[in-house]
Amino acid sequence: MTGYLKRKWRAYRHDPKSFFLFLSVCLAALITMLALVFIIAYILIKGIPNITPELFDSSYTTENVSLLPALINTLFITLLSLLFAVPVGIGAAIYLTEYARRGNKLISVVGITAETLSGIPSIVYGLFGSLFFVKYLGLGLSLLSGALTLSIMILPLIMRTTEEALRSVPDSYREGSFGLGAGKLRTVFSIVLPCAVPGILSGVILGIGRIVGESAALIFTAGTVAEIATSIFSSARTLSVHMYSISGEGLYLKQTYATAVVLLVVVILINGLSGFVAKKLGGRNTDG
Amino acid sequence: MTYIKEKGMKLLFFGAALVSIAAVILICVFLLASGIPAIREVGLFKFLLGTRWKPANNLYGILPMIVGSLYVTGGALLLGVPIGILTAVFLARFAPKNIYTPLKSAVNLMAGIPSVVYGFFGLVVLVPFIRETFGGRGMSVLTASLLLGLMILPTIISVSETSIRAVPESYYEGGLALGASHEKSVFFTVLPAAKSGIFAGVVLGIGRAVGETMAVMMVAGNQAVIPSSVLSGVRTLTTNIVLEMGYSTDLHREMLIGTAVVLFVFILMINLSLSLFKRRVK
Structure with missing residues (x-):
């Protein structure tokens, strides 16, 4: 040097x-x-x-602030959020790229709303979730409320990456498919979507990263109960919320460090996976 | 049969496209419907310009929080913008391949670290550091600004890098041909040409800094008074909501939603100015 x-x-x-x-x-x-x-x-x-084996005990007590329940809840809430956000996001992107005509007003309106959604701070999402899902729809502090809130939060991300991936599929593929007599739907599902999988996948992985790291939007929607959720209507804390809770109490400094390590490792893995998928599967959009 | 399927699926996709619009409308309606009546009850000016936030005495002035958010964001920009832009220049124009790859993945990873982890890091490293070097309690405007400056770096870097890369190579070559060195050519021909994209990155960074909650809460001290120096504690709009939402009731709760409305309007203004700016550039 x-x-x-x-x-x-x-x-x-x-x-x-x-x-x-x-x-x-x-x-x-x-x-x-x-x-x-x-x-x-x-x-x-x-x-x-x-990091001690006790931290991975299956139940949480005040003597042993086990992180395993929170880790499992994180998995639940991630799956549940993806279950809502991925079909809607992909469907919307398909409509915008494959069905809507170029210059359609809807494209720009959806673009603006997606941009607005991605700029909204997570605490505002949390507040909205607690007003709408928890109170108005009566879902209570639950996995479901939290997952629905998060799925709105990651929707623009999934929509945008899918849209980019679909747009990068050359038009000649579609024309070839039409030429062979396939209908629109068949073209979309068996020609266009498979080509766009790497791009969509890296968007989904980025979304998972956001869900895992989220805390402000979950405190008032999924709550802070530190046990493994028994149904989608039970309140549960994710790993990030867990880390926030035990760091605030001041008694569990060592455990907080350990939780931070686990959280960090998960995030690094997700990040590596997203890069790997984008590179190995031949995706063109590497920077989310 | 196929006709029905085709039409049905098209309708389904159309519905999916409408979800994001519906979400924005729902968010606006629910926040405004619960926030506006409460703000009206207290009075808009008393709410926005009141300097005392004492829910126990029915005093709901959020000026300290507005000022707090502005201070902290300004401080974060002071640190994040120069370092972010220079790093982006390095990535786009200076880095050899064997430095580029690790640095780029480092920036991506920085964007992925959860805010609680940043906050905890701030709490155990930055707070004691500030306390021992500058005195005071350590939880301060300065600490929050430092931490936020770090957190907005990836946003500024990746947006700026993309826009620097989008500048046509001929600009750079023209600079070289006029006898400028590599550095001068990059800084005085490429960078000015990329300034609109860089500006967009900075605005996105502002949005992130204004909206950040957990990390700020852990290091800012959270006193609801206008900070008198960079070493005094500060409470932002976002942290005001998280701190008191758990136990608030009735009017107090509605005033917190009112705080969220103000925050939401801030963010909308930032978004709007960004898209107006983008349109003008085009």
């Missing part, structure tokens, strides 16, 4: 301004990288020694 800088310095001896620009760019990149490395290393170093 120093040799590289020395060579640069020799080249820029008479051009200090360029050298300064070069240096500031490198410095910024270094800061970004170091910040992330520091956060991850700090959490891992402090957390890994605190």
Whole structure:
């Protein structure tokens, strides 16, 4: 590194301004990288020694703040949210790319609403969920309320990635399918959608990442009960909410570190998977 | 039979496309219907410009929270914008392949880290650090700004990088041909050409900073008064809602929804200005 800088310095001896620009760019990149490395290393170093088998006990007590129930609830809520968001998101994207005519007013209206939805802060979603799903529809603090709230939250993400993936399928594929006598529906399901799978999948994985990391939208919709949910109508906390709850109590610093490690590992895995899917399956849209 | 199937599915897809519109309408209706009457009861000006938030005494002024949100967001931009843009320039124009790949995945990972983890990191690392270096209680505008600055970095970096990459290569080459060095060519021809995209990234970053809740709550101290210095505690609009929603009732609860309405309007304004800006550029 120093040799590289020395060579640069020799080249820029008479051009200090360029050298300064070069240096500031490198410095910024270094800061970004170091910040992330520091956060991850700090959490891992402090957390890994605190990971104990008791933390993966099947029930939560005040003596042993087991994270396993929360982990299982996270899985439930993720599946449930995807169950709502993925069909709707893909259906909407199919309508916008395959059925709506170019220049259709609906396309721009849906685009604007999707943009609005993706800008709304998660706490506003949480509040809306508690007003609409919990109170108005009477679903109570439950997995279902939480999942419905989250599915609205990740809907624009899934819609946008699917739309991009569908648009990147060349028109000649569709024409070929029509030419062979297939109808619209058949063309969509057996020609266009399979080609778009990698793009859709990486969108879904990004959505999973958002669900796993979410806390503000869940506290007032899914609640904070620390046991494994027995039905979709029982209140349950996800891992993020669990971590927030035990970090607030101040008694469980070690357990919080350990929970942070588990959460971080899950997020890193999801991230790696999304990159892998985008790369290996030949997806064209790697940056979500 | 096939005709019915085709039509039916088309209708189904159409319905799916309408869901996002319905969601936005529902969110607006439910927030406004519960928030506006309460705001009217207290009085709009008393609500927006009142400096005291004391639910126990029926005082509901959210000016401290509005100011708090602005301070914290401003601080985050001060840190996040320069570092974010410079890192984006590095990624798009300077990084050799073997540095690009890890740095790019680092940025993606940064975007994926949950806000509770950021918040916890802030609580155990930044808060003691600020307390020991600058004095005070450690939970302050400065701490929250630092943490938020980190959190908005990935947004600013990825949007800026995309827009820098979208600048035609000929701009850069033209710069070189006029005798500018690589750096000068990038900074004085490519970067100005990418400024609208970079601006969009910054606006998205503002949206994230204004809307962030859990991480800010864990490091900001949460006193509902207008902060007197960068080292005093601060409460933002978002944290005001989370802190008190759990135990609030009646008017107090409605005032929290009113707070969410104000936040929602803020975000809508940010979104609107962004899409207007995008349209003008086009």
